[in-house]
Amino acid sequence: MGRFAGFIWPDTPYGLFVFLLLTLLGVMAAVATGRALASVWDPMWRIVPAMILLACGVRFLHFALFQEKLLSLHYYLIALAILLLASGGSYAWKRAAQMARQYPWTVGKKIG
Numbered sequence: 057m058g059r060f061a062g063f064i065w066p067d068t069p070y071g072l073f074v075f076l077l078l079t080l081l082g083v084m085a086a087v088a089t090g091r092a093l094a095s096v097w098d099p100m101w102r103i104v105p106a107m108i109l110l111a112c113g114v115r116f117l118h119f120a121l122f123q124e125k126l127l128s129l130h131y132y133l134i135a136l137a138i139l140l141l142a143s144g145g146s147y148a149w150k151r152a153a154q155m156a157r158q159y160p161w162t163v164g165k166k167i168g
């Protein structure tokens with residue numbers, strides 16, 4: 057299955073498919089959460105507790121649907137890292153768009 061099997065996803069016959077499917081669903085939720093938090097001008101640190109809970113939900117789906125280990129710290133931390141990256145990126149993207157819309161004179165300024 058590749059050299060990442062067993063490290064990023066469980067080394068099972070359907071491990072990569074499950075990882076991609078549920079991670080894609082989790083990333084879509086993380087992106088929506090990041091954009092939502094940025095749109096109400098919440099501070100960026102609020103992403104962390106939201107993604108901790110979302111990573112728990114993703115790990116529960118792995119357990120409930122595909123009988124993977126529920127309390128696997130290793131795979132939980134991998135899911136958390138991926139979700140934090142996705143939500144942080146969408147938060148920054150949305151916040152940059154908000155700043156450009158609210159303070160248009162700062163965008164496109166030529167320096168020098």
